[in-house]
Amino acid sequence: MKTSFACLILFFVFISCKKEAKLTFEPMEIAQKECADCPDVSISIPKAIEQTKLTRTINRTLREEIISLLLYDDDLEATTIEEAITSFTHGYIELKEEYADETAQWEAKIDGKKVYEDDALLTIELNAYLFTGGAHGYGSKRFLNFDKKKGTELENWQLFKDLENFQKYAETEFRIKENIPEGKPINSTGFMFESDSFYLPENIGLTKEGLKLLYNQYEVASYADGPIEITFPYNDVKKFLAKKIKS
Template sequence: MMMLRDSMKIFNSLIYPLSIVLALLSACNNTPQNKLKSSKSPGLDFDTVTYTLKTITKDDPECDTSREKNCRIVNIKYHVFDNHPVLNDSIRTMLLAIYPFERTDPSVMPSLDKQTEEFMDKYEEFKKEPYSQGRKYGLISSTKVMEELGNLLTLQLDAYTYSGGAHGASFTHFFNYDIRNKKMIFIDDVINDNYQDCLVKVAERIFKKNEGLNPGQPLKPNAYFFENNRFSLANNYVFTPQGIMFLYNEYEIKPYADGKTELLVPYAEIKHMLKTETLIRQFLK
């Protein structure tokens, strides 16, 4: 069975080493509680969720904020949902994966504030290097609610990091969440086990069409980074009203210059593969 739960492996392989400018001041602020409005169908029984937006910011200590506009170095904004610890833990885990250094004790999950301080400390070390002149590091990340459709909540996390190299690295990760049952939703929660390989074949056909390739045309290693030149699905996906949208981040299957690659597999193509009891069936017509 195709294993698609381990999104952290993809994330950590895409975010390249970097450090961030040390700042004197830090802020972790909360916004007033917000309530999502569900795009529900008439008669559909659904739950609502409330959340708070939190922020973590850092400015360059050598930057005069009263005279310069580009002093902000770290800017993280994320949702914290009331009474949904599984979702909050998933978001926090992905945010922690943005930081470009290994934790001292991998078995202990630190706070975002602590990681930010260490992040900034490492930049102070970088500033002592002769090649650091004129280079500002940065870490920007935010989450946003894509849709709340009945009891299906989808979110998007975007991140950008720069560590003084030729260019920065950007990343997008999706979350699919069952509000009623308070659990994350994965591909194998939606697709019948005996159809996993069929899903890959359908997705490969669509991928090759999008890329202007013939169905039998091989995926050349100089153009794509698939392991053993065999197509595989991204571990990063979101359930939309139109279909399952897979996202390959920078460097995942193509060179940096090609950016990210989206692959939408319409439900019409895989309707027979879906499990009977799944929130995705609300999109079938």
């Protein structure tokens, strides 16, 4: 009986530890105060609520990414999202004062969500749409990867133990997906890789479906082509990755 009771306790401790491995987030909503001469700004991102090195890194990284998207004047410094919204608003107002009849209302929509988490790694996807005039706005996606054990943000290369061979593998798969003939230049079907050489995108993220490579609009193709992405099942790329991924 004592053995069974001890096993039961260990079982609940194990389950509790498994649950504790997941971070807790709360939604954070920020919007521009309504006014006649203000751009339409809305932000919805997850906020990590524990007070640890990791959560501070996550929240700071999200804040810095949003500030970089909204900061209109490079000569100004903004340390908060609210200050960045103010900068974005001033940019719109200045342009409207100069071109009153030609300035369409600016818009900024930013939202974030967790797309992958295990005991060691976390990925947050940050989506943004900005319109500051012209024929159309610009949408972009950013993957933010974190090492939960070290409490740090990961650079793309840190996701891999064999980056060189992964890039070769990715190019082969990219050519197959996009119907680019073997032996032909990577831009032979209309892509716009610099120096006509394949390279990995700025955005590589862990998702439930697999490892995703994402080229945002204009990165390697025209605006009309939209974002270009390819997802690799973890079983196909695990030999290249620095950590074991729970698929």
